[in-house]
Amino acid sequence: MVFVALLGTGTAVAGQVRGPAVVPLPPQPALPQLPWLPPLPPVPSISVQALPPFDVEPLDLDLESIGDSAQEAVLQSLQALGTLRESASVSVLGSLQDGFAFRFSQQQPPRDRTEARAEALYRSARESIDRGRYENAIQELDRLIDLPGTSRVDAALYWKSYTQAKLGQRAEALTTLADLEKRFANSRWLKDAKALEVEIRQASGQAVSPDSQNDEELKLLALRGLIQSDPDRAVPMIERLLDGNSSVKVQENALFVLSQSQSARALEIIAKTARGAVNPDVQLRAIRYLGAIGGPENRQVLDEVYRGSNDAALKRAILRAFMTGGDRARLLALAKSETSPELRAQAIQQLGVLHATTELADLYRNESSAEMKKRVLQAMLVGGDADRLIELAKSEKDVELRRAAIQNLGLMAAGRTGEALKQLYSSDASADIRREVINALFVQQNAGVLVDAARAEKDPAMKKEIVAKLSLLRSKEASDYLLELLK
Template identity: 50%
Template structure:
């Protein structure tokens, strides 16, 4: 049997698909508006890539702290601190913390002092001052191995209190949260507080969720409130959502609502939130929750194309093939139609293969037909690609179909290519 590459090349040649075609003329003059929009898009992409990199480095630093890999933590947090981003002050604190763990007391003090000077209004100031005090108190002393053991014992003790009498431990938990303890110990303290129903514990947890501690603990407090659910926790999250101007905090609260099953509040945000970014986040969470009817109602009311695309994506996440097929057939906006088709292509061929075939048969727009072909390709659905290739008369679409089949390691695809050769 011929090598697959030879078969593909021959098949393409026989169908006249390798013939050169004149390139589309590129306009030599474009409007200043188009240039500006393209520049903005490039800048936005660069900003997003930078934020993703910073977030990844910060998370790697946190993982290094958890694993006791202090030097790696220093390296990761140094990179984030130098970026002058929204996480720079947090990175400076954890860099100082890791330096202290390495026994580099002078460097740790300098790092903590640098944070105070560079970010005098930071929510990490109190943590930095507590860390500096601890470093001075232990100045000249090496990090004791038993200190690590002490922390492990504290973690075990907190786990015990979690199952016995968490209310008794509230004063100690407050002390841990305000001290220069490890992130793991502070997170465990918050976890215990989230399970307690004592008024004082609720007050401490509410303070953390509202930003009374450092931002990392605020995010954890919000997460735990969502995990443990309950009306009181959801009401507290709603209060924080209304009061906070921080989009990231609001986004995390929407996720916490979803985890706790509070569909009503997520739907309210998706319907009435002034920020398109937050509406899109709420829509995504509705998809995770499988809120099919709510998503369909939102789609019919929504005016913003970007948010509509997020609703389509949420329908895919929720597995709502029926509505996606309906949109692929009837949506007047061509880009939204293609978005629905792309998401259908990402679903199993058993659910959407026949619908995509019907769409292809009735579709006149060339680019939309290519989108449908791409969907079959993602499904590895060689049978349907061959079936429509046999009927296709448009040379450009035949090229698209044979090109896709040439990339599939499928006997059905190979047999079709051999069939072309044998004609």
């Protein structure tokens, strides 16, 4: 976590420097015309319909809208991601989860797809604002505002107004705030919108209050040092900032400063903020800090907030906080009892990030929903549980679940699952299952096993599919085998 003080910036204008005269180069001869490359062979389609959704927010991929070759590239990227997940620590996986989202849109209901897209746009816009990329932020916020019926539109309108004000577009910023008040009369953002409106009007020429935002930011800089040397004095001052009419960004920064203190009172204030009655973004920030700080008391606060809220975004944040704190027991309980399929899937996913292999095996064994079982299979992939996936790929009675297990094996390192996939291909009589194994080996870029399968294959149609996959791999083994076929 990095604390950034929002101080005003100046602009320096460089003087013009007169250098020596530039001597033009003599004309260069024209390059010869290059011959046209021969056309690439057609890319075979890959069955991706049953691939589990990587529900990790902000890239939203809709495989139905891109071509087969792009699908191949996506699958190869996922294979690399799966390999990384096998060797990464829990903290890296948690960061990865916040940084990337591979979401297979056709697997989700339209409502979930729209909410996921809105969440991704919102996070990206907030990052743009924090980095001073205000034009980019407005573009992302406008896209979010245009999404119908999503839960982040009121927040997007607030941050759009904030960003417009940063760009000096004060009239437009006030218009955006009026739109927020008109469309969302009961929004939790209205209090902050009123405070922002006052700041914008003051910046237009009215007298500036002693409690202006710039003064508060300077106070935060001082409080950051004071909280280490004299927390008894600093903590009450930060609490007043959180309880007052400070801007959202000032409150978020104040909360971060507070999280650096080890005092019991500081933790009480963070817990109080996590319980609500504050700006929604500030509440989410407090929830993340409680998860990072850990401890049974903080996790109990998170549990109470979860059970007392109907806000899906808030509950998702708490599930991630449980993962950060390593709370397998609560995640398992929610994976079993949560009535929302989306939140159940989130809880299952967080168990995968924690490598909770025993808990996931228990969930799979007792789960009746095929869709939720697919989510558990995905979590096993995230947790690197190759042995369990291999077992299910061999023994699962449901064909679709077997296929899902095989696909997940293809997303793991060849050294761990390649031999198992080879055995599956040679021992299974089902053409559909064998075709799924071929796809998994291709995603894994396992040219050696594919070449062995092609040599042993008696079915001309199946052999043709394997050769088509090999023709797309940049591998010496694949190239040598293809040259053999040409002799």
